[in-house]
Amino acid sequence: MISQILGAVMLIYLLVAILFLMAELWSSLKLQAAGRIMLWLGLGTQTGALLGRWAASYRLALGHSPSALLGEKLRLIILQAPLANFYESLIFFAWCLPALGLLAFRRYLKGYLGALVAVLSTLLLAYASLGGVDSRIKPLMPALKSNWLLIHVVTAFLGYAAFALAFGSALLYLLQERRPRPSLPPLPLLDSLIYRTTVLGFLLLTLGIATGAVWAETAWGRYWSWDPKETWSLITWFIYAALLHARHLKGWHGRRIAWLAVLGFMAVLFTYFGVSFLLTGLHSYLT
Amino acid sequence: MHSHPKSWLWGTLTSIRLTVFLLLILAAVAVIGTVVPQNQPPSHYSRYFGEVWGVLLWQGGFANVYFSPWFLAPISLLALNILSCVIHGLPQAVKRVWRPLSWGTAIALPQRGQVTWPAGVDPRPLVTAALSRELGRHRLETLPDKEIYLAERGRFRPLGPYLIHVALLLILAGGLIGKFWGVDGQLALDQGQAAGAFQVGPRTEIPLKFQVRLDKFQVSYYEPGGTPKEFRSDLTFLKDGREVSQATCRVNEPVSFGGLTFYQSSYGTDSMGPILLNVQGRDLNQALEVPFRRPVELPGGRGRIIAMKVDGNFQGYGPAVLLAFSPGSGHPEAFWVLQDHPELGEQPGPYRFRVESIPFKYYSVFQVKHDPGVAWVYAGFLLFLPGLYLAFFRPAERWALVLAKTPQGQWQARLLGASPRHREEFAARQKRLLTGLQRGTPR
Numbered sequence: 001m002i003s004q005i006l007g008a009v010m011l012i013y014l015l016v017a018i019l020f021l022m023a024e025l026w027s028s029l030k031l032q033a034a035g036r037i038m039l040w041l042g043l044g045t046q047t048g049a050l051l052g053r054w055a056a057s058y059r060l061a062l063g064h065s066p067s068a069l070l071g072e073k074l075r076l077i078i079l080q081a082p083l084a085n086f087y088e089s090l091i092f093f094a095w096c097l098p099a100l101g102l103l104a105f106r107r108y109l110k111g112y113l114g115a116l117v118a119v120l121s122t123l124l125l126a127y128a129s130l131g132g133v134d135s136r137i138k139p140l141m142p143a144l145k146s147n148w149l150l151i152h153v154v155t156a157f158l159g160y161a162a163f164a165l166a167f168g169s170a171l172l173y174l175l176q177e178r179r180p181r182p183s184l185p186p187l188p189l190l191d192s193l194i195y196r197t198t199v200l201g202f203l204l205l206t207l208g209i210a211t212g213a214v215w216a217e218t219a220w221g222r223y224w225s226w227d228p229k230e231t232w233s234l235i236t237w238f239i240y241a242a243l244l245h246a247r248h249l250k251g252w253h254g255r256r257i258a259w260l261a262v263l264g265f266m267a268v269l270f271t272y273f274g275v276s277f278l279l280t281g282l283h284s285y286l287t
Numbered sequence: 288m289h290s291h292p293k294s295w296l297w298g299t300l301t302s303i304r305l306t307v308f309l310l311l312i313l314a315a316v317a318v319i320g321t322v323v324p325q326n327q328p329p330s331h332y333s334r335y336f337g338e339v340w341g342v343l344l345w346q347g348g349f350a351n352v353y354f355s356p357w358f359l360a361p362i363s364l365l366a367l368n369i370l371s372c373v374i375h376g377l378p379q380a381v382k383r384v385w386r387p388l389s390w391g392t393a394i395a396l397p398q399r400g401q402v403t404w405p406a407g408v409d410p411r412p413l414v415t416a417a418l419s420r421e422l423g424r425h426r427l428e429t430l431p432d433k434e435i436y437l438a439e440r441g442r443f444r445p446l447g448p449y450l451i452h453v454a455l456l457l458i459l460a461g462g463l464i465g466k467f468w469g470v471d472g473q474l475a476l477d478q479g480q481a482a483g484a485f486q487v488g489p490r491t492e493i494p495l496k497f498q499v500r501l502d503k504f505q506v507s508y509y510e511p512g513g514t515p516k517e518f519r520s521d522l523t524f525l526k527d528g529r530e531v532s533q534a535t536c537r538v539n540e541p542v543s544f545g546g547l548t549f550y551q552s553s554y555g556t557d558s559m560g561p562i563l564l565n566v567q568g569r570d571l572n573q574a575l576e577v578p579f580r581r582p583v584e585l586p587g588g589r590g591r592i593i594a595m596k597v598d599g600n601f602q603g604y605g606p607a608v609l610l611a612f613s614p615g616s617g618h619p620e621a622f623w624v625l626q627d628h629p630e631l632g633e634q635p636g637p638y639r640f641r642v643e644s645i646p647f648k649y650y651s652v653f654q655v656k657h658d659p660g661v662a663w664v665y666a667g668f669l670l671f672l673p674g675l676y677l678a679f680f681r682p683a684e685r686w687a688l689v690l691a692k693t694p695q696g697q698w699q700a701r702l703l704g705a706s707p708r709h710r711e712e713f714a715a716r717q718k719r720l721l722t723g724l725q726r727g728t729p730r
Binding site: 064142143210213217223232 | 303304306307310311313314317318320321325353462471509513514515516517518537538539540541548550552654656661664665668671672675679680708711
């Protein structure tokens with residue numbers, strides 16, 4: 001049921017992308033407004049679906065270890081957040097993009113920028129529903145039974161999403177620089193959007209790495225094991241740290257920062273997908 | 288200025304170019320570490336990368352790259368770079384933070400706008416209201432010929448980058464402290480067994496100042512054939528043979544005692560004696576006693592079996608044994624036989640094996656460690672966050688509003704201000720402030 005709803009959300013996001021593109025091509029304010037409304041509708045529906053899956057996971061867990069104590073129930077609610085496998089991470093990532101986009105871009109989340117975000121979410125949801133990813137709700141294995149699961153996964157994926165937004169702004173920057181269009185946001189604005197989303201992503205990635213380290217210390221007795229996922233998150237962190245230093249202290253702006261944001265997002269994609277499929281390690285339960 | 292070798296060295300060490308260069312080098316070396324498998328025997332590398340490259344990778348330290356000069360040299364240099372930058376800039380930042388904005392400094396700020404009110408209008412309530420709304424707390428300095436309102440936002444921002452970099456140094460220091468003063472080992476305990484030492488490395492043992500006993504190990508599943516639910520070790524700690532404390536160790540729930548922490552790491556099942564089987568076939572129905580890992584001939588030369596492995600709770604289905612059956616000269620085939628579920632599992636050959644009893648005992652393996660560096664690393668994490676907040680989310684702004692009377696007797700305000708970064712936010716606030724101030728003037 002929830003999987004079907006998420007399939008519908010995928011179609012809504014696809015429609016959003018089409019509306020934003022058409023709005024841009026015909027410079028239509030009405031279509032822009034329609035795109036925004038549909039985006040909110042998709043995000044609302046997806047929020048509902050995620051909460052529904054959360055409730056279903058919780059009910060399943062309560063069935064396995066019944067408890068009447070409020071404290072135990074609260075702990076189960078925290079543990080059973082739908083963030084425990086690859087499918088759930090995909091649908092959460094697809095949720096983070098428009099949610100964070102609305103927060104970070106506000107009224108600029110429309111037109112080409114809005115279409116890019118909607119396309120990314122559509123792709124993620126399409127992969128989750130059609131890519132043969134196991135969507136069943138399963139009880140948690142012992143390694144994942146930790147209060148750190150929620151905060152670690154939420155910060156990590158919000159961080160990925162912020163970097164995706166920086167990537168989108170960087171793409172538009174490079175496009176706008178090569179072939180200026182009056183309908184695209186002006187270069188200084190795009191430059192500032194790249195910077196702001198990168199700072200947000202850097203904060204969240206740092207939180208994700210730190211909470212992961214604390215969790216690893218309680219689960220395995222090692223806060224850092226040079227596991228491929230850890231290493232690649234550190235590589236990503238290095239790249240964005242280099243970007244922030246270059247911009248703040250070397251005065252880099254514009255094209256060079258945009259290319260660094262593109263490079264950084266490649267590292268993000270590899271941290272998420274590449275490590276899960278090409279390398280094995282402690283995070284392999286994600287697949 | 289950089290002609291002197293000492294100042295050249297200092298200039299390089301505090302340079303941001305070095306930082307960016309080192310960050311990208313570290314990223315590249317780390318990539319190598321995830322592409323080349325780590326900590327494998329030399330033969331592994333020759334097999335995967337060919338004779339020449341395999342030897343080069345092994346000899347060059349790429350088999351353990353994070354502990355080789357390829358990684359340690361740039362990370363040490365980065366630590367030095369960070370330390371130099373902190374020493375170089377922190378005193379100035381502290382001085383700046385502790386010295387509040389004085390009117391002398393403030394009137395030198397660039398002018399951002401000017402408002403003149405009609406004669407007879409006292410703009411002071413309006414000014415106070417606008418400043419309070421936009422900037423919060425502000426000070427008033429009264430001079431003989433003018434009044435100066437002063438406001439600062441993000442006064443502590445200059446400390447942000449230094450907090451971040453001190454935090455990074457703490458984390459790196461924590462790593463070093465753990466490397467030199469930490470212990471990290473393994474302890475394998477049979478159910479019922481007590482130990483007074485644990486293993487570090489293949490041949491080294493470290494004695495404990497106490498004894499630890501595994502009272503019971505349990506593994507449970509959500510449902511047979513499903514996901515494991517819990518690995519649980521019940522431990523008792525003893526001093527001089529006296530029970531001092533009891534604790535349950537699970538994954539994600541380590542147990543600390545006597546300065547050491549025990550983490551549930553793995554477990555297994557040991558055989559405790561011959562396994563009793565029943566074998567049935569066309570012409571056969573017989574009890575069989577099978578010692579662990581020793582071949583047993585089936586009666587009449589029908590083949591032979593070996594009990595290769597026992598499991599106390601095979602995928603949640605209860606005790607089970609892994610048998611290898613070779614009919615006469617044929618190739619052996621291995622299969623699990625479950626004590627409580629004889630109906631499950633494929634069995635090759637013409638015979639059906641059933642388990643009567645499996646004497647077994649669990650053992651549990653713990654990671655045992657003491658790492659005084661962890662506190663430093665966590666302190667680094669905690670310091671990092673306020674540092675990031677100050678550096679990126681508290682834009683520094685300085686504002687001054689100079690109120691004076693013109694020769695014609697009208698009140699006139701000059702708005703001064705500056706923000707080294709965050710030009711957009713600054714411009715937006717400037718616009719709002721000026722709009723607020725102009726409210727009492729005819730347009």
